Amino acid sequence: MAVKVKYVERPQLTNRERILFIDFIKGMGITIKNFFRKTITTAYPFEKLTPPIRFRGTHAHRVKDGKEPPSFKVLERFMDIQEGESRCVGCYMCQQACPVPELFNIQTTQTEDGKKKVIRFDMNLLNCMYCGLCTEACPVDCLIMTDIYETASYHRAGTVIHMEDMTKRAVDFDTRRGNEPDRIWIDDEQRSKLWGQIKWS
Amino acid sequence: MDLLGTAIFLAIKSLIFIMGMFLGAAYLTLLERKFAGHVQQRPGPLHVGPHGFLQPIADALKVLTKEDLVPDNVDKVLFYLASLMAFVPAIMILAVVPFGEPFTIFGIEIQPYISDLNVGLLLALAFGSISIYGVIFAGWASNSKYPMIGGLRKAAVLIGYEVALGFALAGPIMMAGSFSLREIVEAQQGMWFIIPNILAFVVVVFCVLAETGRTPFDVQEAEAELVGGYVTEYTGMKFGLFPLAEWYIATFVLSAITVILFFGGWQPLPLLGWLPIPEFLWFFIKVFLLFMFFLWVHWTLPRYRVDQITEMAWKVMLPLALANILIVAVWIIIFG
Numbered sequence: 001m002a003v004k005v006k007y008v009e010r011p012q013l014t015n016r017e018r019i020l021f022i023d024f025i026k027g028m029g030i031t032i033k034n035f036f037r038k039t040i041t042t043a044y045p046f047e048k049l050t051p052p053i054r055f056r057g058t059h060a061h062r063v064k065d066g067k068e069p070p071s072f073k074v075l076e077r078f079m080d081i082q083e084g085e086s087r088c089v090g091c092y093m094c095q096q097a098c099p100v101p102e103l104f105n106i107q108t109t110q111t112e113d114g115k116k117k118v119i120r121f122d123m124n125l126l127n128c129m130y131c132g133l134c135t136e137a138c139p140v141d142c143l144i145m146t147d148i149y150e151t152a153s154y155h156r157a158g159t160v161i162h163m164e165d166m167t168k169r170a171v172d173f174d175t176r177r178g179n180e181p182d183r184i185w186i187d188d189e190q191r192s193k194l195w196g197q198i199k200w201s
Numbered sequence: 202m203d204l205l206g207t208a209i210f211l212a213i214k215s216l217i218f219i220m221g222m223f224l225g226a227a228y229l230t231l232l233e234r235k236f237a238g239h240v241q242q243r244p245g246p247l248h249v250g251p252h253g254f255l256q257p258i259a260d261a262l263k264v265l266t267k268e269d270l271v272p273d274n275v276d277k278v279l280f281y282l283a284s285l286m287a288f289v290p291a292i293m294i295l296a297v298v299p300f301g302e303p304f305t306i307f308g309i310e311i312q313p314y315i316s317d318l319n320v321g322l323l324l325a326l327a328f329g330s331i332s333i334y335g336v337i338f339a340g341w342a343s344n345s346k347y348p349m350i351g352g353l354r355k356a357a358v359l360i361g362y363e364v365a366l367g368f369a370l371a372g373p374i375m376m377a378g379s380f381s382l383r384e385i386v387e388a389q390q391g392m393w394f395i396i397p398n399i400l401a402f403v404v405v406v407f408c409v410l411a412e413t414g415r416t417p418f419d420v421q422e423a424e425a426e427l428v429g430g431y432v433t434e435y436t437g438m439k440f441g442l443f444p445l446a447e448w449y450i451a452t453f454v455l456s457a458i459t460v461i462l463f464f465g466g467w468q469p470l471p472l473l474g475w476l477p478i479p480e481f482l483w484f485f486i487k488v489f490l491l492f493m494f495f496l497w498v499h500w501t502l503p504r505y506r507v508d509q510i511t512e513m514a515w516k517v518m519l520p521l522a523l524a525n526i527l528i529v530a531v532w533i534i535i536f537g
Contacts, residue, residue: 024502031240031501041243 060170061086072140080115090118097137103127121163146173226449227257269437279342284439287335288446290328297321301481343434351430355421361514366408368522369401372529386466393465397532400525415499456491
């Protein structure tokens with residue numbers, strides 16, 4: 001069967017439009033209308049917007065605080081994790097899900113009583129594309145993404161995040177925005193009523 | 202001795218005009234950036250000084266202290282000459298632009314113009330045409346394909362619009378009976394020349410946009426297709442002179458000439474003659490309004506193709522200019 005092709009005539013200008021430059025005048029009307037509108041920019045270093053809760057910013061590790069999902073309860077028996085430490089179980093699922101797996105540097109070891117302990121969890125964020133697949137893969141709801149987007153650093157080593165600062169970031173994130181309904185975006189009024197203006201840096 | 206005095210006096214006056222134009226052009230950049238910003242709903246320069254008021258000075262310092270690279274394979278003489286060639290004639294047009302009637306302060310008669318040539322308009326046209334060579338030389342001397350294309354495009358555009366501009370200026374000259382810009386203004390005491398010359402004004406607006414490379418006709422730099430057009434190989438102050446000459450000084454000076462030809466120069470706006478505003482201020486108000494109109498057009502319209510531009514020059518603008526000459530001739534026969 002032949003492909004049906006529909007030809008559409010290009011709308012031609014009428015003589016009135018052509019002589020009096022009607023479309024020029026219409027366009028200039030739009031620009032002058034915009035000229036008198038308020039600017040919509042954010043004066044960035046002085047004024048910072050709060051991203052929505054689903055924002056995919058710098059990664060963080062949730063800690064063991066009694067709010068773990070049931071899957072963690074199963075694995076907990078085999079792990080050497082104290083209260084307030086990262087609840088990472090070293091399953092490497094995040095690395096498996098990652099499109100750029102070499103950005104992870106995860107090392108686990110066996111303690112003397114036969115339990116598993118995560119001794120290193122580094123992420124080189126220079127290679128990260130912030131797709132969020134690692135957070136979806138995490139079976140114990142440990143690896144999350146926060147609303148922090150200021151990741152610049154003076155040297156490359158500064159962009160590598162480690163387990164200690166990731167746990168701190170998650171605690172900070174949960175205290176700030178833990179009670180917030182899971183929505184894509186929240187209008188300004190409600191946003192400022194909920195958590196106000198945040199000064200991160 | 203008398204000759205020496207005149208020479209020194211003229212030199213000082215020229216220097217004042219040139220410095221004024223430099224400072225004016227610097228602040229016209231700020232004006233344009235603010236205007237462009239607000240058209241796009243952003244504030245423009247904001248942080249250097251109150252509301253970015255000192256931004257032009259910071260820009261000038263930056264451009265002057267930048268490294269000035271000259272590529273290896275360029276034609277050195279033309280490469281250096283081109284930026285001056287674009288800049289100097291544009292500012293030379295100021296020599297014949299009158300800013301008002303001669304007036305007297307402290308018993309000294311001051312003429313707010315450098316010279317009142319009886320062929321002032323011809324000289325302005327000639328300098329306007331010479332400054333085009335800067336762009337064409339820049340394109341040729343850079344020894345690179347994008348500048349070359351930009352320069353050739355500018356040449357193609359300008360061949361058409363210089364002809365139309367020359368014919369369009371014939372109307373006011375016929376009505377005033379003089380090439381002197383001051384006498385043209387004096388001839389507009391009763392009625393501005395815009396009345397019978399409306400077609401010529403349309404042509405002149407398009408020609409000014411084409412000559413200064415503002416948007417509907419900015420094919421010679423066309424940043425999306427030609428990198429930067431003829432300025433691609435330029436750096437530092439040599440680069441800075443091109444936009445300064447084309448976008449600011451040339452636009453300002455050509456706006457001034459358009460105001461002189463069609464809007465009665467330094468004569469007050471109709472119905473506002475009772476306001477206590479001096480003559481040269483009226484002139485600057487009109488030039489400012491026209492300049493803002495050009496900015497407005499620039500930041501509204503997208504770019505024409507080169508073939509559309511040349512087609513419009515030869516098929517629309519030239520016949521319009523010729524029709525204007527006919528209308529003005531009939532007008533002069535009927536009304537004297």
